[in-house]
Amino acid sequence: KKKSKEQKHSTVPTEWVGKSLEELKELVDRLQCDLKKARKSRNKAQTEFASIQSYYDVTRENIRELDMRVEKKDLEVENVEEDNENELKVYEQKSNFIKYCHDQKLKQTKEETDSRIKESIESHANQVERIKTSKTGLEVEKDDLEKRFLDDFSSTRTQRRDELSRVKGQLYANVRL
Numbered sequence: 001k002k003k004s005k006e007q008k009h010s011t012v013p014t015e016w017v018g019k020s021l022e023e024l025k026e027l028v029d030r031l032q033c034d035l036k037k038a039r040k041s042r043n044k045a046q047t048e049f050a051s052i053q054s055y056y057d058v059t060r061e062n063i064r065e066l067d068m069r070v071e072k073k074d075l076e077v078e079n080v081e082e083d084n085e086n087e088l089k090v091y092e093q094k095s096n097f098i099k100y101c102h103d104q105k106l107k108q109t110k111e112e113t114d115s116r117i118k119e120s121i122e123s124h125a126n127q128v129e130r131i132k133t134s135k136t137g138l139e140v141e142k143d144d145l146e147k148r149f150l151d152d153f154s155s156t157r158t159q160r161r162d163e164l165s166r167v168k169g170q171l172y173a174n175v176r177l
Helices: 002-010 021-176
Strands: none
Touching: none
């Protein structure tokens, strides 16, 4: 294969054959000019390619950084959502605990109030019973006092009548004399 390449390079192109030296120089100048243009064009194309490649690399790096930032923000959002869910659960537990404490306190207060009402009712009933007993005792005592008073009054009346009769009898006896 190397020989075939060398043969291709060593062979003279058909358009050069039969031309004079000046035509060949002109052709060489033209070819060198074409070569310069081709090199310039190639350099320009390579420069454009390099700048496009550089722009592509920078853009790709920017996209990668943006993707990483988006991922980071997504992670932050997930963390914040998870934190919010946890806070909501904590507040819900606190709320349930406060409700439980409130219900227990309400139940305790109701039981205490019911107990006090029951004690008050029993105390009132006992007081009413004591007053009725006391009233009955006072009525018996009153009846006894009335009976004694009437007995004393009757006996005093009888004594006064007897004494009045005796004094009357003495007065008549003294007047007769």
